[in-house]
Amino acid sequence: MENMKNYEYVVVGAGIAGSCVAHFLKDDNVLLIDRFNDVAQFASGVAGGFLSPLLGKPNKFKDLVTTSLKFAVDFYKNLDENLIVQKGVLRVPIDDEDKIKFEEYKKHFDFDSIELEGGYFFKIGSQVFSYDMCKKLTSNIDKLFNYDVKHIYKKEDFWIINDEIKTKNLILTTGSDIKLIKEEYINIRAVWGQRIDISTTTCIDFNYHKECSISTSHEKLEDDLYKVSIGATHHRFDGVLEKEYKAFENPDLENLSNIGYTNELYKKDTLELLAKANDIRTLNDVKVLKKYFGPRASSFDYFPLVGNIIDSKKTLNMFPYLKNGTYVKSDRFIRYENLFLLNGVGGRGFVLSPYLAKKLVDFIKKKDTLDDEIVVDRLFKKWVRRLK
Numbered sequence: 001m002e003n004m005k006n007y008e009y010v011v012v013g014a015g016i017a018g019s020c021v022a023h024f025l026k027d028d029n030v031l032l033i034d035r036f037n038d039v040a041q042f043a044s045g046v047a048g049g050f051l052s053p054l055l056g057k058p059n060k061f062k063d064l065v066t067t068s069l070k071f072a073v074d075f076y077k078n079l080d081e082n083l084i085v086q087k088g089v090l091r092v093p094i095d096d097e098d099k100i101k102f103e104e105y106k107k108h109f110d111f112d113s114i115e116l117e118g119g120y121f122f123k124i125g126s127q128v129f130s131y132d133m134c135k136k137l138t139s140n141i142d143k144l145f146n147y148d149v150k151h152i153y154k155k156e157d158f159w160i161i162n163d164e165i166k167t168k169n170l171i172l173t174t175g176s177d178i179k180l181i182k183e184e185y186i187n188i189r190a191v192w193g194q195r196i197d198i199s200t201t202t203c204i205d206f207n208y209h210k211e212c213s214i215s216t217s218h219e220k221l222e223d224d225l226y227k228v229s230i231g232a233t234h235h236r237f238d239g240v241l242e243k244e245y246k247a248f249e250n251p252d253l254e255n256l257s258n259i260g261y262t263n264e265l266y267k268k269d270t271l272e273l274l275a276k277a278n279d280i281r282t283l284n285d286v287k288v289l290k291k292y293f294g295p296r297a298s299s300f301d302y303f304p305l306v307g308n309i310i311d312s313k314k315t316l317n318m319f320p321y322l323k324n325g326t327y328v329k330s331d332r333f334i335r336y337e338n339l340f341l342l343n344g345v346g347g348r349g350f351v352l353s354p355y356l357a358k359k360l361v362d363f364i365k366k367k368d369t370l371d372d373e374i375v376v377d378r379l380f381k382k383w384v385r386r387l388k
Contacts, residue, residue, distance in 0.1 A: 007031045007142075010159070010167040012149050012180070015044035016130070016349045017342045018173035019137040020357035031165070032141050035148040035249065040134040042251060043175050046294035048195050048231040049128035049350045050213045052089045055105045060373050061303060065348060066110040068355040069124065075354045076128055083133045087216045089125020089207040090116055092280060125207050127215050127229070128350050148249070152180055159339065169364060172341040175297040177248035181341070183312055185383035186305070186376065188344055190242060190295035192261055194269040195231030197292075201285040204228055212276040227289065230277045232347070233269040237261065251294060266293065299344035299379070304352055306342050306360050306374045308335040316384070323387045330377045340364060341376070 009025050011018045014034035022032040036042065051072060054065040076084040093099040102120065113120040152170065153160050159170040172180060176190035200217075201224050208214040212233075217226035237259040242248065245258040253263055270291060277283060299305060314334040315322070322328055342360050345352045362368040372378070 004160070004164060004166045005031075006158075007165065007167040009169045009171065010161065010165060011171045011173060012161075013173035013175060014039040014134065014138065014143070014145075015042060015173065015175055016040065016047070016134055016353045017044075017175070017345055017357065018171075019044075019134040020353045021171055021173055021342060021360060022141045023137040024357050024361040026140055030141060031167070032138055032143045033147050033149060033161075034143075034145055037145050038135075039138055039143075040131045042248075043294045043296050044134060044349060045131055046193070046195055046232070046292040047130045047296075047347075047349060048213055048215060048229045049130040049133065050089070050207060050209070050215070050231070051084075051124070051126040051128065051351050052091070052207070052209055052213070053109070053111050053122050053124065054348075055091060055102070055109070057105065057108055062110075064303070064371075064373070065351060068348075068352045071355040071358070072351050072353075073124060073126055076126075076133065080133075080136050083129050083136060084126050085216060085218050086124070086126040087206040088121055088123045089209055090119050090121045092117065092119035092208060092210040094211055119210075121206070127207060127218065129218075130350065133350070149180060154337065154339075169338045169340065171360070171364075172339070173343065175248075175343065176242075176295040178343070179243070181309060183309065185312060185380045186309070186341075186343075187300055187379065187383075188297050188305075189236060189239065189300065190248075191298050191346070192235045192237065192256075192293065192295045193232040194266065194273065194291060194293040195229060196270055196273055197227060197229050197289045198274075198283070199225055199285075199287045199289055200228055200283045201225055202228075202281065202283045204281065208280045210276070210280045212273055212280075214277050214280055225285075228283070230273045233272060235261065235265070248295070261293070266291070269293075296347050296349070297344055298346040301378070302344075302346060303373050303378075304342070304344040304346075304356055305376050305379070306356050307340060307363060307370045307376060309339050309341055310335050310376055310380045312380065312383070315380075322384050325385065330372075330375075333377065333380070 008029040010031045011022045158166040204217045215229040219227040241259045311334045
């Protein structure tokens with residue numbers, strides 16, 4: 001162990017979640033690791049970086065999104081106001097039934113709005129340049145790219161990575177690939193999808209969201225020609241096949257065709273996005289500039305996973321009657337020492353990650369508490385009940 005590189009913190013996964021965690025640890029001895037050759041090379045690089053309110057009746061998830069959105073917009077602006085465009089978002093009902101829901105939700109809006117074009121315009125709506133923002137977040141961080149973490153284990157007071165790196169605190173922000181966590185109750189599903197960048201002579205003044213999102217014309221390519229982002233499609237495939245074909249390690253179409261993401265589906269997604277976008281605004285003289293695809297990491301209840309990981313084997317050995325439904329306080333569960341995660345941010349990664357990363361770092365360093373709805377305990381309890 002004497003020859004190993006030694007860190008106080010190691011963050012595995014350089015998407016928006018890992019980039020935010022590393023940023024909040026930037027004054028410490030921290031290393032950010034990723035298997036790809038740069039930050040935001042998978043799901044976070046695919047993301048359009050849209051920041052938009054969640055509409056609906058009051059509930060805990062909506063409260064979390066609202067709190068995170070307020071935090072994220074201020075956070076990104078303070079970090080680099082050139083990497084966030086805040087021109088608002090127009091939320092448009094999909095159909096008459098959806099329009100009725102909008103009217104019901106109106107009294108529950110968490111942000112000021114005005115009626116516009118048959119929908120509601122929210123000034124807080126923004127777009128972040130996803131790759132550039134992750135790059136900025138990690139600009140002063142030690143990074144190790146093209147490095148695949150094959151195995152981790154605890155020895156004495158350290159977590160050992162590939163028998164080459166040791167760290168006091170290990171934080172996993174690996175998104176859809178959760179192979180490093182040997183716990184059945186940590187169940188993350190990959191939601192694959194595509195985003196496209198186009199050029200068009202149609203100038204878009206603000207973001208739109210209906211069945212897809214359209215960005216404002218955030219870049220003028222030449223006279224009367226603008227760059228616009230459109231996203232995103234949604235597909236779920238067989239999780240076993242994803243692992244068998246290592247879809248998370250080799251995300252090219254030839255490899256992904258094995259799990260169902262065929263070249264035909266890839267082309268169909270592009271046409272679908274263009275059709276849905278034109279249903280919102282007529283886009284003239286369109287040319288597809290670039291296509292992006294990748295998997296968003298989502299939990300089965302859509303809430304993120306933040307904090308300590310429970311050791312299910314040791315916890316059940318200590319409290320075998322959990323299987324019978326006997327109540328045990330969560331603070332008595334046995335957890336992996338100094339092993340943490342931030343995962344399951346889904347399609348709202350750029351909204352949720354700054355707030356959740358700050359909460360996680362304050363939990364680790366200041367012993368602050370985490371809200372019940374975001375810790376892994378809820379998934380563990382649900383999994384235990386199925387063991388009867």
